[in-house]
Amino acid sequence: MLGMPLYEFICNNDDCKTSEFSVSQTMDEEHKADCPRCGERAKRKIDSIAIAFKGKGFYSTDNRKD
Secondary structure (H helix, E strand, C coil): CCCCCCEEEEEHHHHCCCEEEEEECCCCCCCCCCCCCCCCCECCCCCCCCCCCCCCCHHHHHHCCC
16 A cells, blocks of 8 residues: 655744644545644645656757758
């Protein structure tokens, strides 16, 4: 069986903004969590992902006319 996804959260409390934590939840669960430091409701942190395009046709130099 595969492990559950790990979601990152950041606390909404102004005094606890630096509090970031991770929670392992199933994909079916509602993605909500409480801060372990202050107990305040936390919001899910969304990060950007890296994309690498490989192969022909992805660069302007691939279709350049001579």
